[in-house]
Amino acid sequence: MAGSTREETAPGTGGGPAGPAHPSGAAAGYRPSATMPFVAEFRRQASRRRTQLALGFMVLLPLIILIAFQFDTGDDDDNGRGEFGSLIEFATSGGLNFTLFTIFVSASFLLVVVVALFCGDTVASEASWGSLRYLLAVPVPRARLLTVKLLVALAYSALALLLLAGTALLIGTLRYGWEPLRSTVAAQLEPGEGLLRLLMVLGYLAVVLLVVAGLAFLLSVTTDAALGAVGGAVLLWILSSILDQITALGAIRAFLPTHFSTAWLGLLSTPIQTDDVVRGTISAVAYATLFWSLAYYRFTRKDITS
Amino acid sequence: MRSPSPAAWIRRALPTRRRAVATAAVAVLLVGAVVWAVRPQGPDVRTSSAMLTVRSGPTGDEPVDLDTTLYLPADASDGNKVPAVLLAHGFGGTKESVRSDAEEFAGRGYAVLTWTARGFGRSGGQIHLDDPDHEVRDAERLLDWLAARPEIRTDAAGDPAVGVVGGSYGGGLALLLAARDQRVDAIVPMITWNDLSRAFLPESTGKDATQGVFKSGWAGLFFGGGGSVGTGPAGISGATGAQPEGAPESAGPPSPGPGGGPGTGPGAAPARAADPSCGRFAADVCAAYLRIATTGRADQAAVDLLRRSSPAGVLDRIKAPTLLVQGEADTLFPLTEADANARGIAANGTPVRVAWFTGGHDGGEGPQTDSDRVKFLTVQWLDHYVKGEGDAPGDDFTWSRIAGFDALDRGLVATGYRTTDYPGTAGTGRRDVVVAGPPQPVANPPAGNPAAISSVPFAGELSSLLGGVAGDIPGQHARFESAPLPDAVDVVGAPTVRIRAASATGEAVLFVKLYDVDPNGAATLPNGLVAPVRLTGLPREIDAAQPVTVTLPGIVRRIEAGHRLRVVVATSDQAYATPVEPAVHTVALADGVVGLPTVDGEPIPTAAVVWRWVLAGLLAAIVVGLVVVVAVARRRNRRQDTSIHPAYAGTPLAVRELRKEYADGFVAVSNVDFDVHPGQVVGLLGPNGAGKTTTLRVLMGLTQPTAGEIYVFGHRLVPGSPVLSRIGALVEGPGFLPHLSGLDNLKAYWRATGRPWADAHFDEALEIAGLGDSVHRRTKNYSHGMRQRLAIAQAMLGLPELLVLDEPTDGLDPPQIAEMRRVLQRYATDGRAVLVSSHLLAEVEQTCTHAVVVNKGRIVASGPVEDIVGESPSVLFEVSDPAAARTLLDGLDGVRVLPDTDGQLVVDTNGTARSEVVAELVRAGIGVDRVVPRRRLEDAFLALVGENSRGSGDR
Structure with missing residues (x-):
């Protein structure tokens, strides 16, 4: 018997400082599934000024609104915005109503910009810095890079939404008290029930914003200009909103990604109207899936030339 | 270091020819899809308008001109006969009011005959309020005319296969025509009356119309021709405002004037000199109205006249299967009217089906889901009983309730319910709620002014539903309130309450209303409905008063937990004529119990359920897709070539x-x-x-x-x-x-x-x-x-x-x-x-x-x-005497001195060893300082890539 229990690794490499440890030829300690850990990417984004500013503004906005309400002179002008104008009138009637108002004024634009920022900037900025090619040369598998980037961007988007609502709820409750949720469209809701409705509203909003996330992410992998991806997503969103105002388009409007963006108001009525919420969810999920699929398809095949 | 130049970027971004073609194709497809989706959709129907002269009246020989339009499906012909629908419009409307419905029925394969009723628009004659000798006989003649058309299917000679559909005035006609003419195969009367005298002179303790309280608001609106009256759920309406007279399809001469309501203008009147106080109303109808409106009371003759125009007395003759559609937001013809029709017709074994929807004379067509449901029921009814297609629709009862506001369209949203048997307005269950309050004095204002406002006819759908207009005058009403309800009650039907009243005059006209009061104190009067009562023989003291049971108007409403019920008894109401003399009555409750009828029903699945399944399917598909993609990727990874070459x-x-x-x-x-x-x-x-x-x-x-x-x-x-x-x-x-x-x-x-x-x-x-x-x-x-x-x-x-x-x-x-x-x-x-x-x-x-x-x-x-670089053959010499060296080296065999460059001596040794060359130089006494092989990569490089400095990379 030769008695040899060890075989020499590939000739000429055995003496290397980091000889191969894997049949795939990878360096010692390298595993594709271990590359670009979620936490690392989360910290990478957290260190960026735009992340800190965006999240900070989410905390600041409810405070600004609260201070603005302190200037209320009591002249009760009719807001003239139909049944949902009551959201404004009732804004100071309790913490829940204050939170609802804050969401109401942020949902149509501010949150769209914030989500577009997190999801549109994430890949494009790496490309513009030139660091994307080094990540791919690590190598971080492209699908994994996209998945981690997307999950982190979504996590920050969700965090922004929760920070906005959480801060508003906290300072609103401290200032106006833990009161039932009021509106003219529904019976008064007890605080517990009201909080549940609020969470449902936040959930639906998060789903609707998936469209923005998808669009921004798709643009992010197709361009090297972070501003282009963020701005493009916001612009397209605004375009869709404008088209949605044109009733002459008829049934086509239901296919616009923004058509159901205000359906969350139905969650405030009694009983809850989920019809449009369900359709809005279908629309948002379908669009987001489409955009993300395109993003993955494009990114896993494209030549990185930046 | 090469970053893509702008020019290259633009070149790449610009479409290549192939990409341009693909983009253009996609754009064309998109535009085509949009155009297809928004193209004006006109159903494929033929129309022909004609002024028909029919003979009717009590003797059947008075000619009257009717303005008609026949809508035929494109494929209807002598060989392909189609069933017919007689589509009647509402009061104050014309045939144009129902055009869109007519086109829809025609699109579903029916020949549709619409006509302007006598006394309206360009038709001749006077308004007799669906009198059997006039309007109803006119319609009979139209059936004759239909039977004679070659395209219309007939059950027998002279008997067309025909259904009659109409809302309000048209619905009354449908019922009366079916009672008079057995050729009618099915009817769909909507938001219409059972007894016209009771509709205009209601009394909620069950007294006769002669004792009724005059509904002056509505009556004045009709008589004065105040405008559109009665929009049916499926748009089957009497709306005059929507369609201008002489719309494109009218073949006849232009209308002499706005033919809207009766008595609106001189031009609307026919040739004969019109009585300015009666407009186009027939003399007997006009006289009855003037008598009632003057006194606020109806005499027997007026009631008899109104009863002639009511299905109430002839229901036993209706053999045509009947679909009754009634509106919940209807202060003119409340749910009780349809209830009476349903009972009367069903008593003979005729198939009857009842549906309530959230619109009505006050509520309009109601939300989209409601008009869709009513349209579906109507088509199903006609398809089975007229066309002979589809299963029997059955007789289950469907109704709906306003569920709230639509967040997107800012409209109302209704939830539909159904139950197998029609329960009537008394419901199948009953929930008693105790209301309390002391006896209270209430003042009757002189000449009914100021008056409480409960509903404003045609104020718009929202006003009555929101209770925004409801208001009671202090001193003129008594309030009795319940404790907050421990749990929610779904009221379906007409609640009842027992009251007592006393008055020095011995007689009192009172309006009983049931409010829904939320915890903040905001009170809502469901649909603005009130129950007028005329109590007579009242004692002076309340203690001696006898209790009377008041049946409140039928409502469909969910009273939420924590809400209170409030019974209000008022002395005045804007919509009714009240006694002129001032008086003070005392009002109290009899037993303080409000009976709320309830019906157990199951929600009708709507599109929302389908969407939920769609959502579930979509999510499942995405999950499956993800799993498949990940599995395929894993498999590909595993099968990746890990072999080593x-x-x-x-x-x-x-x-x-x-x-x-x-x-x-x-x-x-x-x-x-x-x-x-x-x-x-x-x-x-x-x-x-x-x-x-x-x-x-x-x-x-x-x-x-x-x-x-x-x-x-x-x-x-x-x-x-x-x-x-x-x-x-x-x-x-x-x-x-x-x-x-x-x-x-x-x-x-x-x-x-x-x-x-x-x-x-x-x-x-x-x-x-x-x-x-x-x-x-x-x-x-x-x-x-x-x-x-x-x-x-x-x-x-x-x-x-x-x-x-x-x-x-x-x-x-x-x-x-x-x-x-x-x-x-x-x-x-x-x-x-x-x-x-x-x-x-x-x-x-x-x-x-x-x-x-x-x-x-x-x-x-x-x-x-x-x-x-190569072993370069050339060598650079630095010598003490270059000229001598050059001469010497030139003489050596095979060695070549290259042309002088910068005074240096460059020699191509050409195989001769360098040492030999040096030795020769030294031997000749020439000092050699340096010998440098001309071995430079630059030379090699230039030799390889060419010396042309431009364009090495620009290919």
Whole structure:
């Protein structure tokens, strides 16, 4: 018997400082599934000024609104915005109503910009810095890079939404008290029930914003200009909103990604109207899936030339 | 270092011919889809308008002109007979009011005859309020006319297959016609009356119409021709405002004037001189109205006249299956009217089906879901009983309740319910709620002014539903309230309450209402409905008063938990005529119990349920799709070629037949073939644009090669290959996060590799970078050279076995370049190798052991640097006497002195040994200072790529 229990690794490499440890030829300690850990990417984004500013503004906005309400002179002008104008009138009637108002004024634009920022900037900025090619040369598998980037961007988007609502709820409750949720469209809701409705509203909003996330992410992998991806997503969103105002388009409007963006108001009525919420969810999920699929398809095949 | 120039970017962004074609095709498809979706959809129907003269009246010989339009499906003909629908309009309307409904029925395969009822629009005659001798007989003649048409299907000679559909005035006609003419096969009367005298003179304790309280608001509106009256649920309406007279389809001469309501203008009246107080109303109807409106009471003659126009007395003659549709928001013809019709017709065994919807004379068509439901029921009814298609619709009862506001359309949303048997307005269950309050005095205002407002006819759908207009006058009403309800009650039907009243006058007209009061005190009067009562024989003192049961109007409403019920008894109401004399009554409750009828029903599944399934399906599909994609990717990964090409197993890099062609057809590299062996420092040399960077991009897995293979230690390299982890790279300049310090950038990079911290060898890398304390500064403040050194350090992290550096000395100063040379040469030991790309010849010559020269995408030379440079035959001599030396050397055999360059002596020894040449010179007494072989890469390079300085990379 030769008695040899060890075989020499590939000739000429055995003496290397980091000889191969894997049949795939990878360096010692390298595993594709271990590359670009979620936490690392989360910290990478957290260190960026735009992340800190965006999240900070989410905390600041409810405070600004609260201070603005302190200037209320009591002249009760009719807001003239139909049944949902009551959201404004009732804004100071309790913490829940204050939170609802804050969401109401942020949902149509501010949150769209914030989500577009997190999801549109994430890949494009790496490309513009030139660091994307080094990540791919690590190598971080492209699908994994996209998945981690997307999950982190979504996590920050969700965090922004929760920070906005959480801060508003906290300072609103401290200032106006833990009161039932009021509106003219529904019976008064007890605080517990009201909080549940609020969470449902936040959930639906998060789903609707998936469209923005998808669009921004798709643009992010197709361009090297972070501003282009963020701005493009916001612009397209605004375009869709404008088209949605044109009733002459008829049934086509239901296919616009923004058509159901205000359906969350139905969650405030009694009983809850989920019809449009369900359709809005279908629309948002379908669009987001489409955009993300395109993003993955494009990114896993494209030549990185930046 | 090559970043895509703007020109190249634009060229790439511009559509190629193929892309342009594809884009154009997609655009055309999109535009086509949009045009298809928004095209004006006119159903395929033929119409013909005609002024028909029919003979009717009590004797059947009075001619009257009726303005008619017949809508025929396009395929209807003598050979393809179709069933018919007689479509009647509402009060104050014309045939044009029902045009859209007519077109829809015609689109469903019915011949539809619409006509303007006598007394309206351009039809002749006077208004007799659906009198059996006039309007109803007119309709009979229209049936005769239909039966004679060749396209209309008949059940027997002269008996057309026909259904009658109409709302309000048209609905009354449908019932009366079905009672009079057995040729009618089915009827769908909507929001119409059972007893016209009771509708206009209601009394909610069950007294006769002669005792009723006059509904002056509605009556005045009708008589004065105040405008559109009665919009049916499916749009079957009497709306005059919507369609101008003489709309495009009318074939006849232009209308003389706005033929809206009766008595609106002189032009609307027919030829005979019109009584200005009666307009187009028939004299007897007009006289009855004037009598009632003057006194607020109806005499028996007036009641009899109204009863002639009511189905109430003839219900037993109706044999046509009847679908009754009644509105919940209807203060003119409340739910009780349809209830009475349903009972009367069903008593003979005629199939009857009842549906309530949330619209009505006050509520309009109601929400979309409601009008859809009513349309569906109507079509189902006609299809079965007239056309003979589909199963029997059955007799289950459907109703709906306003559920709230639609967040998107700002309209109302209704939830539909159904139950198998029609329960009537008394419901199937009953919930008693106790209301309390002391006896209260209430004042009757003189001449009914000021008056409480409960509903305003045609104030719009929202006003009554929101209770926004409801208001009671202080001192004129009594309130009785319940405790907050412990749980919600779904009221379906007519609640009842028992009251007592006392009055010095012995008689009182009172209005009993049931409010829903929310916890904030906001009170809502459901649909503005009130129950007027006329109590007579009242005692002076309340203690002696007898209780009477008041049946409140039928409602469908959910009273939420925590809400209170409030019974209000008022003395005045804007919508009714009340006694002129001032008086004070006392009002009390009899037993303080409000009986709320309830019906157990199940919600009708709506499109929402379908959407929920769609959503579930979509989510499931996405999950399945994800699983499949991930599984396929895993499988592909597992099947990835992990074999080692034995020939290259020990070779850090072997490039074979590499070719890269960009999308715009530009061939960046082709047939690139070279090896990097352990211990080598290989220079990839070439002019700008020769294809060096493209080669390195492919090597890093950033770009897919068009053809060829790359092997790293025998592993085939494709984008993302794990073996890339054994390569450290600097390609196309540094790439750092500008907001992080140099050290943090290195750490962030290493974190992204997921490899053990200890393998990174940060200290060695930082020493190579040589940044000192600057390593803690943000990289955006770095100089070009500092970034370059940091990038090289990053490439060396983990001490990869193959180091690939693109223009590594770019931006470095001479001492750093010299240092870099030493570092690279030292690095290429222990089996490691280095590949350096550069266009700086001296750098390659001094650093590299081997070189690969690339030009225009092709390799022009490769091998050890010495080989490429070659053993140059020319030698440079520095001698003490160049002229003598030149003469001497010229004489030597085979040796050639090259033309003088800068006074130097360059000799082509041409095979003669240099030592021999030196010896000859020395022998001739010429001092030799230096002998330098002219061995320069530059010469070799220029010889290889050509001297033309322009365009080496511009192909």
